[in-house]
Amino acid sequence: MIKYLNTLFLIATSFAAGAQQSSRASQIKQIYDEVLLRGQCYQTLDYLCNSIGGRLSGSPQAEQAVNYMFATIKNYGFDTVFLQPVMVPHWVRGAKEKAAIVQGKQRIEVPICALGGSVATPKNGIEAEVIEVKSIAELKTLGTEKLSGKIVFFNRPMDPTFFHTGTAYGGAGDQRGIGPAEAARYGAIGVVVRSLTLAYDDNPHTGMTRYNDSLPKIPACAISTKGAETLSNLIKNNGTGKVRMYFKQQCETLPDVLSYNVVAEIRGSERPDEIIIAGGHLDSWDNGQGAHDDGAGCVQSIEALRLIKVLGLKPKRTLRAVLFMNEENGVKGGNEYARVAALDKSTKHIAAIESDAGGFTPRAFGVEDSMAMVHFKSWEELFKPYGIEQIRKGWGGTDISPLRPQGTVLIGYVPDSQRYFDYHHTEIDTFDKINKRELELGAAAISALMWLMSEEGVH
Template identity: 50%
Template structure:
């Protein structure tokens, strides 16, 4: 009986080794598109658990769910990595209006920016100063800003084809909004949502107060793009109008959470690690389907697809679902810290954090030698319309693993719609297309297979 099993195993191994890369990659895509798990997983994570703000009960539920699902895949190892994370709560829904004369108001849509302090229990009302960049604060000076609300109204640059570039050029507008306005005596900040669409949905995001004492911190909120245009128009007609808003958010003490990790141990080089992952936490306005439920389930499915395709990795492949990417990167920092202490060698790390849209290719942070080697695989991806291979910076969750030899990668999707949903209440399961999500999972798996099979250049 043992001889029969041995013959079967040897025959199966020879069959796999005899297959071409094109055939194996075709099998990966077929498996994902006909027998994928990513969409079903996302349905549960999004609709049964929902938004997973770091430190929340839903985040705890997501950790337990992810570990259970990875356990069911028959991986060699599955474990939880403890990490302390911040706990910020939004409280009851925010409320805001523009007042032209006493008693005549127009309601507008806002949401507190992550990490913001609350207004008083009665809310806050003041006149508004509109600007588009921090330099204007200095030009206006304290005499024109003190006691007022600063309204940052710089739109994302619609002329840029790469929407992440447009976002990157504007993200400091909300991240540093409160700390910069505080220098000039502002009592609060209102920030135009970072979205290329004109709608009524405010988009949240994280802010910093730097070293400002808690008692001197000012409230910060995002306003929808449509209402930002309305406020700007009304200010042009009458600079004496007032803005009122009330928010009830609060920063609590740090709590313990976890990164969720699963591993297929390598058959030839078990001490060479390849990582694929996304962040398990999300903002709380929607259910975090695109940001980053999609990346979570795609990363989980990479390991399942390798097994389903009969691929036995030479190197150890890990899926890492990071906690607290949105407001602190604590999970990524903890993973890197533990890996460094254990002297683990990570030759490759791939992160999916660009939504569940159609995959277009990858960003690579690596040496020229490795990039040129990877470019030789590009024809293998072209039948699937994957054409985008570019040297660029590392994705946030894996960038701390960077060294002079390894290869860090970010999945690139067609991002034209991404910022319609990013950090907003419409980031829900219904906004994700099943086939696009599954194509992304297959694309990630194909690259993992190639790097594992051929290794990287270490010179």
Template identity: 60%
Template structure:
């Protein structure tokens, strides 16, 4: 039997692990998932029978009940954590158009309201457009050039970034904060280029955050293809006017739940390893990659352990978090209750980057923990996972970090994710059954190692 050398750091050490025994256990996990897995079957029901699951909606409530019922089949217990969530509704289909082009006439544009935006109502918003790419440009123009106009934020995601989440991070502030920044200078509305790398006809929604005590402007996303067209028209004719109409509104907070299932540990039941994804989705599509995939992969970790007869030393929890998209209420409440109950989480893992081919894991943890997890890399390499180098975790598990919990994110290939993210295209047919299953098995394998050796 081959045994890895003990790795030393500071005053502590990483216990040796039995490579051949672990290779066998991990092979069993992958074989079970790839031959008899249920992750795709569960995702099919969630996306096609329940569909879009915006927080506060009837379909979100149906998803909670589905998750509770489903996980009863392969866990020791299932319980719900009540949480009040925002209840935003889109209303009737949005309208956006250039209305006075001398060269082109009326030009219809593909737009959608940004999540949590106020609506324009039937009167809509009409105005001249000021195009900017940064908040610095906005500040330099100032109230003199912005007041009474519609601000068009047109900074694209950087296509040279191989990590598409890095590209997203470099552009998303204009969606999240742009409406309030524009309001400081007297704008009447905001158009934001969709957060996508490709030339697409469909817009990407996503949440915005209004700044307290600053007027709330109605805000829409425009498809990347039409963002480029609008920019071109503006270069041709400086004084074109744009009209958009939205009917979204925010209702009083609604009751909802996190769904929590667990298998009790046989030796250290008070030590918890949590895996999770967020059950809510935006309302434009089925939420297959974002984040139905992460939910069923997390659920499948429990099912896999039951299927192969593995009895964990520590308690393994699968959590379907509610309200990641427009509030993070579920993740915050889970962390609050964990602290209140003095629960000891030794690791938290989230899948919220889509159900694509596994590449590795991201980690926000102490260096000793990172070193220990990286020492298991040879066990994952036969399955295509080799990237354990980056910081990261997940939005829903992030609130556990101040309690000293290592935060780990499942890392799939990211190149296609932003083709579908927050769009009408995020549907079941965009998910590969095999890639989804490989991800579920990868998460289960990491949980197995953490459970066996601790952190």
């Protein structure tokens, strides 16, 4: 008899689990259908890119973007929409940069752009002999004797053999991040960094460099990959010491500016104190439109929340979309969001998803926490019909990282990575590079994951 009851119980629970799985599948189908039929994220991104444009922290465009997104989200009928104040750095590029490779009487103009945070050159620019290196370690070998008074040219390409281009980017990033500070240690007067991209073209890629306060601040720029090859070949053919470079840039850092994170919320019906967020960063570099980086992540996060709202799904836990300010050159918005979250002891941020890898075809979610990852793995089947093949270990994102000490489960939304670094931090990161369906499918994937976490928790 007991055995019989046990069997009945097992049948009943597996039937219930099966029924739950099929209702989850139909809810997720509703989310995808809604975005593909009546999605709004593409239009919002159009405005953000084509009517506002690049949105570097502290700029008038960043302020317009905050106002526009706030007004747009207000119309969606969320429970709460608010601005969270934060002071941000204000770096400006100034007049368009100029550069030339100088060899005897020959001058070959090459495309460059100042690195974010860089100081200007003197008014008439700088010109000096170029020393090519492939790594920070090489600077030490050359020492002050070889580097003093020179322009250091960092020319280690991103490694094309990594399937995930983000890994290749990470592997080359130290040249831009700390290269200028380290070159200054040995008396260099300027730095040129090969653009962080696998594309071979004339677009220089900007991005933040970080000086060391105890060392001189020297001007630093990125050169296009074609320009880098030209420079490197000339050095190879003519010998070190024979090739000089000239560049001029007029960037400067102005006083900090008051700006905002933009936050929208649907309050949870059963566990409102447990908060799940999805976010991207509203600021972008100034040279393009910040379409893939990271207008896409912003409109997807808002859309993820809006889909749940319009479908009348009532989340058990509180869901938020957060548009962070100042990811590119300071992460002030991400830090402020986490600081304020930690102060509120009545709530806990249980999970955060970041979309900051472009608006390309959805492929996976990367989860930092192993236990949560195992739990989420049980949802993989629900995502497979939509091309998301994998929920795996992975990094969350820059803006949500400050939440890590609070025990928040951090999740990175992972789209296809093959084209992201073609556009990243350049003039060509523009709206025409966005595919409407790919963008929408990403919004639906984020929305579905938020919904599953809201209903079933993170562990």
